[in-house]
Amino acid sequence: MSENISGNTATAHDDFDWSVDKRNVVRYTKEEEAAYDKQYSSTLKTIENDEIVKGTVVALTNTDVVLNIGFKSDGLVPLSEFRDVEDLKAGDEFDVYVVNKEDKKGILQLSRKNARTMKAWEEIMDAHKSGIVVTGKIVSKTKGGLIANVFGVDTFLPGSQIDVKPITDYDVYVGKTMELKVVKINEAIKNAVVSHKALIESDIESQREAIIGKLEKGQVLEGTIKNITDFGAFIDLGGVDGLLYITDISWGRIAHPKEVLELNQKLNVVVLDYDDNKKRISLGLKQLQPHPWDTLDKEIELGSKVKGKIVNIEDYGSFLEITPGVEGLIHVSEVSWSNTPINSREYFKSGDTHEAIVMTLDREERKMSLSLKRLTEDPWIKIAEKFPVGTKTKGSVKNITPYGVFVELADGIGGMVHISDLSWTKRFNNPNEYTKVGNELDVVVMDIDNDNRKLTLGHKQIEEDPWDSFENVFPVGSVHEATLLNSDDKGGIVLLPYGLEAFAPKKHLAKESGGFVTADEKASFKVIEFNRNDKRILVSHARIWEEEKQEAIEGEKKEKKAERESTAKVVKNMQKSVEKSTLGDLSALSDLKEKMDNASKGKSEEKSPE
Numbered sequence: 001m002s003e004n005i006s007g008n009t010a011t012a013h014d015d016f017d018w019s020v021d022k023r024n025v026v027r028y029t030k031e032e033e034a035a036y037d038k039q040y041s042s043t044l045k046t047i048e049n050d051e052i053v054k055g056t057v058v059a060l061t062n063t064d065v066v067l068n069i070g071f072k073s074d075g076l077v078p079l080s081e082f083r084d085v086e087d088l089k090a091g092d093e094f095d096v097y098v099v100n101k102e103d104k105k106g107i108l109q110l111s112r113k114n115a116r117t118m119k120a121w122e123e124i125m126d127a128h129k130s131g132i133v134v135t136g137k138i139v140s141k142t143k144g145g146l147i148a149n150v151f152g153v154d155t156f157l158p159g160s161q162i163d164v165k166p167i168t169d170y171d172v173y174v175g176k177t178m179e180l181k182v183v184k185i186n187e188a189i190k191n192a193v194v195s196h197k198a199l200i201e202s203d204i205e206s207q208r209e210a211i212i213g214k215l216e217k218g219q220v221l222e223g224t225i226k227n228i229t230d231f232g233a234f235i236d237l238g239g240v241d242g243l244l245y246i247t248d249i250s251w252g253r254i255a256h257p258k259e260v261l262e263l264n265q266k267l268n269v270v271v272l273d274y275d276d277n278k279k280r281i282s283l284g285l286k287q288l289q290p291h292p293w294d295t296l297d298k299e300i301e302l303g304s305k306v307k308g309k310i311v312n313i314e315d316y317g318s319f320l321e322i323t324p325g326v327e328g329l330i331h332v333s334e335v336s337w338s339n340t341p342i343n344s345r346e347y348f349k350s351g352d353t354h355e356a357i358v359m360t361l362d363r364e365e366r367k368m369s370l371s372l373k374r375l376t377e378d379p380w381i382k383i384a385e386k387f388p389v390g391t392k393t394k395g396s397v398k399n400i401t402p403y404g405v406f407v408e409l410a411d412g413i414g415g416m417v418h419i420s421d422l423s424w425t426k427r428f429n430n431p432n433e434y435t436k437v438g439n440e441l442d443v444v445v446m447d448i449d450n451d452n453r454k455l456t457l458g459h460k461q462i463e464e465d466p467w468d469s470f471e472n473v474f475p476v477g478s479v480h481e482a483t484l485l486n487s488d489d490k491g492g493i494v495l496l497p498y499g500l501e502a503f504a505p506k507k508h509l510a511k512e513s514g515g516f517v518t519a520d521e522k523a524s525f526k527v528i529e530f531n532r533n534d535k536r537i538l539v540s541h542a543r544i545w546e547e548e549k550q551e552a553i554e555g556e557k558k559e560k561k562a563e564r565e566s567t568a569k570v571v572k573n574m575q576k577s578v579e580k581s582t583l584g585d586l587s588a589l590s591d592l593k594e595k596m597d598n599a600s601k602g603k604s605e606e607k608s609p610e
Contacts, residue, residue, distance in 0.1 A: 052115045055096045057089065067096060067110060075108035082112065095119060117190075120151035124192050128182040136180045136194060141170045148180060148194055155182075161195035164204070208240040212274060215281065219271045220288070225263055233257050235269055235283055242281035244269060251286045251325025253311045292325030293366045304358045306370070310348050318348040320356055320370055328368035330356060337373050337380060337412025337453075341399060379412045380453050387413065387455070391445040392462060397437050405431045407441055407457055415455025417443060424460045424467065424535070425500045427493075467535055470500060474527050474537060479544060482525045484509070484517050492517070494525055494539050501537075502527075508540035512549070517541055 055067035055075065064076040065088070077096060082088050097114035127134050136148035136155065145158040157180065159167055184193040223235035223242065232245040246257050254260060261267075269283040300306060306328070312319040317331040332342045356370035379386070387393065387409060395407035398414060405422070408414040422434050435441055447456035474480070474496065482502070485493045491505040504525065509516040517523050526547075529538035 051098045052095055052118060053098060055094055055110065057092045057094070059090060060088065067094070069096065069098075069108075069110070071101075071108060073102075073106075073108050075110035077110045077112050116152045120153040121190055123151045124153060124155070124182055125185060125187070128185050128192070131181065133179050133181060133199060134194070135177060137177050138173045138175060141174055146170055146173055148178065150180065150182075150192070150194060153190075153192070155180075155192040155194045157194050157196065161193075161197045164197055164200050204239055211237060211240045212281070215271055215274050217271055217273065220268055221271065221283075222266060222268055223283070225261055225265045225267070228257050228261060228263060230256065233261050235267075237281070240281065242269070242271075242283040244283045244285055248272065248282075248284040248286055251289065251292050252321060252323075253327075286325075291366075292323050293363060296323070296326055296363065300358065300361070302358055302361055305355060305375075306358060307353065307355050310350055310352045310354065313345055313348050313350060315344060317344055320354055322368075326366075326368070328356065328358070328370040330354075330370045330372060334359065334369075334371035334373055337376075337378055338408060338414045341406075373412065376412070379410060380450065383413065383450065383455075384448060386410070387445050387448070389445050389448060393443060393445070394440050395443055395457075397435055397439045397441055400431050400435070400437060402430055405435060405441065405459075407443055409443075409455070413455070415443075415445070415457040417441070417457045417459050421446075421458040421460055424463070424465060425498070427501060466498070466500075467532055470498075470537075471530060471532055473498070474500070474530060476527050476530055479524055479526045480539075481522060482539070483522050484519055486519050487516075492519075496525075496537070496539070502539045503536070504539050504541065508538075508542045510542040512542075512545040 053069045055069040055077075057065055058068045058074060059066040060079070063079055065079055065082060066074050067077060068074050075096070075098075082094075085092070094112055095115045096110040096112050097118060099109040099111050099114070101108060124134075126132075134150050136150040136157075138146050138157070139149050139154065140147045142156070145156060145160075146162070148155050148157045157178075159170065161183070162170075162173065178196050179199055180194040180196055181198045182192055183195045183198060185191070221237050221242075223237045225233050226236045226241070227234040230246075232243055232249070235242045235244055244257075246254065249257055250260060267285065268288060269285055270287045271281065272284045272287070273282040274280065300322075306320075306322050308320040308322045308328075310318050311321040311327065317329050317334075319327040320330055321327050330348075332344050332347075335342045335344075335347060354372065355375060356372055357374045358368060359371045359374070360367070360369040362368070393409055395409040395414065397405055398408045399406040402419075404416045404418045406414055406416050417431075419428055419431050422428060422431065426434075428434055441459055442462045443457040443459055444461040445455060446458045446461065448454075449456070480496055482497070483495045484504070485495050485501070487493075487506075487509065489506065491503055492509055494502045494504050496502050502525070504517075506516070508528075511517060523541050524544055525539035525541050526543045527537060528540045528543055529536070531537070
């Protein structure tokens with residue numbers, strides 16, 4: 001006891017012997033003291049902080065529970081940590097967590113709550129590693145799921161992991177006890193995620209493997225419809241799902257499975273195929289019934305009349321369903337006796353009922369072709385009697401193409417009016433400029449082609465050819481008041497009297513004042529060409545003022561020429577007059593000269609005798 005335990009500098013009384021002058025005091029040797037110390041220490045536990053130990057309740061106070069853990073002193077645990085224990089009494093044993101072996105007051109601090117949490121977390125980790133099933137109580141609802149108490153620790157149960165089917169009402173699970181599987185843990189923050197769905201899927205997978213192991217193609221099973229989609233229905237076969245495709249529901253065509261199936265409906269289905277790897281099972285319903293072609297009425301044969309509804313429409317024709325699963329094709333060429341092109345999608349409507357004649361029938365190949373037009377007699381047989389060449393009649397415009405108009409004269413009989421045969425006087429870029437589909441049109445039968453079942457029709461031939469008289473009305477050189485309808489870089493179309501159209505080349509639209517004649521402008525035009533055979537007339541506005549201008553120039557030239565000729569004539573006459581006067585004067589002068597010469601000669605002769 002005289003040793004300086006604290007290690008500080010020795011004080012004045014550190015060497016005092018406390019056993020001196022004590023009566024009845026037993027003195028031990030150092031060896032005996034060491035032996036007794038060892039014996040005493042062996043009766044005490046060695047503990048460390050953050051350790052879980054077993055403790056026994058020795059006493060209860062108003063605020064704490066006193067527990068003996070076999071340490072040199074008893075420990076205290078807040079009474080609030082035993083709220084879940086009924087009839088708590090001395091002698092009860094609990095696991096406790098060593099918070100502090102000795103606090104500032106020298107008290108051993110223990111915690112039952114921490115012990116439970118640590119032990120529970122260890123059990124949760126073990127459950128996660130081993131994959132064992134645990135039990136948890138749902139204590140509350142939270143965002144996105146539920147809170148489940150597992151081993152005294154709150155864990156998160158996501159809404160997507162409650163069941164294999166979507167859950168919308170979480171409240172019904174609060175307070176219930178569920179079997180769970182620990183699927184994810186975070187040791188750092190002591191957080192765990194559990195799942196009930198994983199257990200269900202595990203059970204389903206076991207059932208699936210058991211069922212698939214017994215599956216055979218052609219096997220008939222009972223199932224319940226659990227979901228219906230656009231492409232089929234999912235059938236619950238008792239723990240495993242199979243898919244019933246829409247094409248395997250009925251021998252007939254259906255637009256949606258809901259037409260014949262209902263949710264939760266029980267029915268027998270046949271296994272068509274299954275894939276062990278992909279865990280897919282294909283089911284059939286229609287296969288439980290005989291194929292309709294095998295039970296088709298034997299009286300149906302070539303030439304038979306049948307009735308049904310349109311179930312499918314394609315560009316090349318439509319399919320008529322005689323009975324569910326038995327269809328015949330009505331090709332577009334078998335709709336009408338007419339050669340007018342038929343648009344199948346415009347002619348037929350889905351669900352419409354039609355009668356037809358069986359054209360071909362192959363029960364083995366399960367094919368049938370039908371005809372609508374053969375319900376009536378071929379009108380082309382008596383076409384020459386009903387519509388001989390030269391017949392004038394009326395028809396309905398059924399179709400318009402860039403090169404002509406298809407006109408129906410009677411059911412199954414029609415022909416084409418070429419664009420050039422629409423009008424004697426007008427030219428069209430497209431027949432739409434003259435008539436529309438559905439309009440009535442007067443026509444003349446111009447030709448019959450029985451082999452190709454075609455009629456050549458004309459519309460302008462209803463009236464006589466006005467070009468016979470146009471040549472006299474519009475001779476070359478005649479001038480007419482007309483209107484320019486339209487123009488382009490090449491020229492313009494000019495509307496002459498009587499509705500006749502002519503063409504004026506661009507340069508012939510030039511005005512004397514500059515520029516060109518514009519659309520809808522009236523002006524004078526001169527016919528510069530008339531072609532009876534091609535039914536073409538060329539006109540010119542520029543030619544009129546150009547010729548007038550040229551005539552003015554020529555007239556001026558003629559006037560100047562006449563003036564020059566007149567002047568020349570006057571000058572000539574004057575010259576002639578001058579010539580006559582000059583000759584007369586010369587004769588007088590000559591006579592005078594002669595007289596003078598004679599006089600001079602006479603004087604000379606008088607002097608000569610000298």
